Amino acid sequence: MSDDEIFCAAIENESKEEQRACVETLCGDNAEQFQRIWSLLETHHKMHCRDHDSQSILDRPDLVFRTFSDESKLAPGKLIGNYVLCELIGEGATSLVFRARQTKPIERDVALKILKPGMDSQRILARFSLEHQVINRLEHAGITTVFDVGVQDNGRPFFAMELVPSALTITQYAERFQLSIQQRIDLLIATCEIIQHAHQRGIIHRDLKPTNILIEGVPQDSPSPRIIDFGIAKVMQPGDDSSSVTTIGDRFGTPAYMSPEQALMSASSIDIRSDVYSLGVLLYELITGSTPRDASLDSAIEYPWTSEAYWQYTPLPPSRVQESHSKLDAAHDSMETRRSIRQKTAFAGKSAGGSMHELDLIVLKSIAKDREDRYQTVADLQRDLQRFRNGEPVEAVGPGLLYRLKKWIVRNRGISTAVGGLLITIVITSILTTYYAFRTRQAEQQVRNQLQATLNTQKEVLLERDRAKEAMRQSQSLLRVLQVQSVTDRSLSRFLQKILESAQRGEIGTESTNAPAIPIEIEVLTKPHDRLIVRGDWTWTSSRLLSEIINTSFKITSREAAKAWSPTQNTLPADQSNSPAIQSPDSAPAIAETAIENRQWKNRESFQHLLLEELRLVLPQHDPFIAEVLDNCGLQALDKNRPDEAEAFLSESVQIWEESQNHLSNLAQSELFLAEAYLRQGKHSLSDSMLSQADQTLGKLGDSAPHSSELRSFYRQLQAELSSQK
Amino acid sequence: MTNSITQYLEAVRRGEPGASQALLEKVYDSLRQIAANRLGREHGREVLQPTELVHEAWLRLGGNEVTGWENRFHFFSAAAEAMRRTLIDNARRKQSSKRGGAQSKQYVLSDDDLVTLPLADELLDLDDALLDMEKTYPIHVQVVKLKFYAGMTMAEIAEVTNVSVATTERYWVFAKTWLHHRMSSTEDA
Numbered sequence: 001m002s003d004d005e006i007f008c009a010a011i012e013n014e015s016k017e018e019q020r021a022c023v024e025t026l027c028g029d030n031a032e033q034f035q036r037i038w039s040l041l042e043t044h045h046k047m048h049c050r051d052h053d054s055q056s057i058l059d060r061p062d063l064v065f066r067t068f069s070d071e072s073k074l075a076p077g078k079l080i081g082n083y084v085l086c087e088l089i090g091e092g093a094t095s096l097v098f099r100a101r102q103t104k105p106i107e108r109d110v111a112l113k114i115l116k117p118g119m120d121s122q123r124i125l126a127r128f129s130l131e132h133q134v135i136n137r138l139e140h141a142g143i144t145t146v147f148d149v150g151v152q153d154n155g156r157p158f159f160a161m162e163l164v165p166s167a168l169t170i171t172q173y174a175e176r177f178q179l180s181i182q183q184r185i186d187l188l189i190a191t192c193e194i195i196q197h198a199h200q201r202g203i204i205h206r207d208l209k210p211t212n213i214l215i216e217g218v219p220q221d222s223p224s225p226r227i228i229d230f231g232i233a234k235v236m237q238p239g240d241d242s243s244s245v246t247t248i249g250d251r252f253g254t255p256a257y258m259s260p261e262q263a264l265m266s267a268s269s270i271d272i273r274s275d276v277y278s279l280g281v282l283l284y285e286l287i288t289g290s291t292p293r294d295a296s297l298d299s300a301i302e303y304p305w306t307s308e309a310y311w312q313y314t315p316l317p318p319s320r321v322q323e324s325h326s327k328l329d330a331a332h333d334s335m336e337t338r339r340s341i342r343q344k345t346a347f348a349g350k351s352a353g354g355s356m357h358e359l360d361l362i363v364l365k366s367i368a369k370d371r372e373d374r375y376q377t378v379a380d381l382q383r384d385l386q387r388f389r390n391g392e393p394v395e396a397v398g399p400g401l402l403y404r405l406k407k408w409i410v411r412n413r414g415i416s417t418a419v420g421g422l423l424i425t426i427v428i429t430s431i432l433t434t435y436y437a438f439r440t441r442q443a444e445q446q447v448r449n450q451l452q453a454t455l456n457t458q459k460e461v462l463l464e465r466d467r468a469k470e471a472m473r474q475s476q477s478l479l480r481v482l483q484v485q486s487v488t489d490r491s492l493s494r495f496l497q498k499i500l501e502s503a504q505r506g507e508i509g510t511e512s513t514n515a516p517a518i519p520i521e522i523e524v525l526t527k528p529h530d531r532l533i534v535r536g537d538w539t540w541t542s543s544r545l546l547s548e549i550i551n552t553s554f555k556i557t558s559r560e561a562a563k564a565w566s567p568t569q570n571t572l573p574a575d576q577s578n579s580p581a582i583q584s585p586d587s588a589p590a591i592a593e594t595a596i597e598n599r600q601w602k603n604r605e606s607f608q609h610l611l612l613e614e615l616r617l618v619l620p621q622h623d624p625f626i627a628e629v630l631d632n633c634g635l636q637a638l639d640k641n642r643p644d645e646a647e648a649f650l651s652e653s654v655q656i657w658e659e660s661q662n663h664l665s666n667l668a669q670s671e672l673f674l675a676e677a678y679l680r681q682g683k684h685s686l687s688d689s690m691l692s693q694a695d696q697t698l699g700k701l702g703d704s705a706p707h708s709s710e711l712r713s714f715y716r717q718l719q720a721e722l723s724s725q726k
Numbered sequence: 727m728t729n730s731i732t733q734y735l736e737a738v739r740r741g742e743p744g745a746s747q748a749l750l751e752k753v754y755d756s757l758r759q760i761a762a763n764r765l766g767r768e769h770g771r772e773v774l775q776p777t778e779l780v781h782e783a784w785l786r787l788g789g790n791e792v793t794g795w796e797n798r799f800h801f802f803s804a805a806a807e808a809m810r811r812t813l814i815d816n817a818r819r820k821q822s823s824k825r826g827g828a829q830s831k832q833y834v835l836s837d838d839d840l841v842t843l844p845l846a847d848e849l850l851d852l853d854d855a856l857l858d859m860e861k862t863y864p865i866h867v868q869v870v871k872l873k874f875y876a877g878m879t880m881a882e883i884a885e886v887t888n889v890s891v892a893t894t895e896r897y898w899v900f901a902k903t904w905l906h907h908r909m910s911s912t913e914d915a
Contacts (some may be wrong), residue, residue, distance in 0.1 A: 004863065007903070008896045043907040044899070057848045057909075058902050061874050 142194030192382035208278035280366025317360035643680035777877030806876035
């Protein structure tokens with residue numbers, strides 16, 4: 001196969017591993033070809049990482065054409081409106097920022113933002129003009145004002161902004177003036193305040209990073225940061241789609257500071273928590289000197305947002321970064337920087353209100369990958385930093401406590417009942433509530449959060465209870481099957497033992513002619529009684545293993561019986577005296593059965609009776625299975641012409657079936673058998689009333705129900721017999 | 727003039743000597759006229775897209791009456807080639823006049839080609855890479871030219887090259903990756 005065929009086959013696969021396997025298979029032994037295609041796939045992979053700056057020129061034909069057909073030149077000295085360009089001070093994806101000199105009406109230095117040549121698509125133009133509208137909505141000392149908006153000769157817009165003199169980025173400032181950890185935190189608190197101002201006015205910045213937070217480059221007591229570049233800001237306007245101008249397909253933003261949702265999700269679903277994330281990264285960088293990704297990931301490898309490695313990585317807590325000496329190669333981040341920060345942090349641990357651990361938690365909470373886990377607003381972050389500075393308990397530690405509470409409930413869920421769990425949860429909630437009522441007003445929010453979490457936990461407990469119920473139901477039915485099986489086994493062994501004992505006592509014997517080949521007990525055990533019309537589910541007793549046990553047992557039993565019996569009774573012909581039971585398996589049980597049939601076995605307890613006895617020990621009194629066995633016993637008694645015994649069994653089973661809702665056909669059957677039992681005893685009136693009762697039951701059962709026609713015909717048969725006897 | 731384009735195309739299809747060159751010049755002239763008209767009319771405010779240019783040329787030259795995908799293919803190939811040459815000439819001119827052959831790619835703030843210089847380099851690199859690729863993958867290169875220089879959509883390319891859209895997409899992805907790989911590896915070296 002050619003390179004392109006293999007390449008195209010490989011990229012059909014999702015994961016890199018699968019792609020590799022695919023290329024390996026298709027290239028076979030051709031290592032050179034493999035290498036060629038594999039390096040292409042790696043390029044392909046890189047090209048599809050959004051945060052990788054390897055966009056191909058092939059994707060930008062518009063830019064190429066626009067640029068080449070553009071005649072305007074942007075150079076220092078060029079006059080745009082009332083402004084003379086001085087020097088380029090910033091460059092974004094779509095625009096350039098110049099320091100420019102305003103000539104009229106007053107002379108002053110401004111920052112002039114101009115679209116890059118070739119960037120004047122309708123969308124970019126719309127966004128560009130939206131930016132100054134956004135800034136105009138924000139009146140805050142921390143946000144540079146827009147002085148002027150204009151249009152160049154070539155139709156492209158520009159705007160002039162307040163210039164931050166000799167501006168440094170927030171991180172540069174912190175380095176230049178060797179700020180302590182507290183001062184760095186204060187810088188971030190000040191930044192938070194500005195962002196909060198913007199959020200309150202429905203504007204999300206979406207591109208917060210050091211180069212967009214400037215501070216005038218002179219030593220100050222309380223430096224005031226300035227936020228610039230609202231170029232990709234999002235305007236939140238409920239129900240207003242015009243804000244989408246700023247959002248369509250914006251893949252701009254800076255990877256290291258970009259929240260995962262901004263990198264992965266559509267721009268329109270971004271909310272203020274994205275800015276919380278960026279501020280968290282900034283705080284991380286202010287404390288440690290590097291961004292979480294640089295500190296935690298091997299910077300030699302690219303980690304795209306979509307890669308598993310990214311989602312698996314856990315940012316190092318800032319305090320750990322300072323301990324780590326290994327990854328100090330980031331370009332903007334010298335060894336000295338790290339060391340100086342480390343020294344500062346050493347005393348920070350003592351003099352600042354909170355511990356380094358608390359600061360770790362604040363930072364990690366801000367940069368949680370799941371925005372639900374972050375501070376929900378910038379104000380929350382700001383307040384927590386303030387608390388940290390004041391030595392008050394910080395909210396970031398809170399979830400730990402809650403987590404433990406949750407854990408506790410989960411641990412005890414197994415032993416306490418669900419209701420118990422709920423009660424405990426409620427008690428703990430009220431204790432928590434009481435406890436926090438003594439705290440400051442700011443703690444209220446925390447309690448609310450915890451209540452919410454507790455409610456969630458309660459919901460979980462309820463769900464868990466439902467699940468437990470279902471599991472209980474299932475295990476109960478399983479238990480029943482097992483119980484019935486073990487009872488059956490026990491009854492069987494008792495039954496066999498009794499036969500064996502009888503045989504040993506010499507109670508079995510005399511004639512052995514014409515006995516059924518297999519004793520009726522086995523019939524009943526392996527399948528319901530022949531006369532039963534409605535049969536229960538006896539499948540579990542017909543397992544091959546069980547049948548085998550029965551057969552073997554009967555063989556042995558019969559052999560024993562034969563042994564016990566032959567020397568004394570001596571009725572076997574001489575040529576059969578070496579026990580026919582051993583030679584012919586059929587005749588062996590026959591002997592045992594004969595013994596039962598002959599009533600020489602004094603106890604006369606059938607297997608069904610034993611089973612019934614055992615079942616009564618383990619099953620509820622009115623278990624349908626007991627009724628089934630009662631029916632069997634009743635039938636047996638009828639067959640052996642003991643209708644009085646049958647009456648006792650069957651009246652009990654009728655009672656049980658009457659109580660059970662879903663066994664109308666069983667009920668009818670038992671009623672009919674009972675009627676027969678009465679009939680055999682000559683109790684005609686009882687038999688008559690039982691028959692009419694059965695008739696009613698059959699009426700309820702309806703004609704379409706299974707077995708109804710058989711039951712009907714049995715009914716008619718009995719009625720005919722009754723009237724003839726009368 | 728409008729109905730003669732078919733004759734040019736037929737000549738190319740029959741493989742007449744000089745026919746390709748004649749077609750190219752015809753298309754090139756048309757493109758230049760359209761560009762000049764539009765730029766004059768709109769005061770340079772809106773820069774023409776290659777897509778618009780090529781499609782307008784197609785209409786002006788009577789492309790609607792052209793039948794058969796092969797003819798359409800020859801026309802758009804010629805258009806792409808004309809656009810490519812324009813761009814390359816432009817890039818070469820800028821490069822030689824402003825820099826005297828220096829290889830550095832850094833921004834020179836005093837230079838009035840502040841933004842366009844790196845693009846000129848990239849464009850020339852791309853052209854080298856395309857020439858290279860053409861030796862092994864001529865069809866892929868054709869797709870790139872139609873897409874990049876003539877601004878055609880995948881569906882249009884599929885139509886004039888008489889293959890499925892899916893195949894065209896595959897050609898494009900492979901070529902893009904190949905070219906990018908080639909360009910980034912020469913950059914490193």
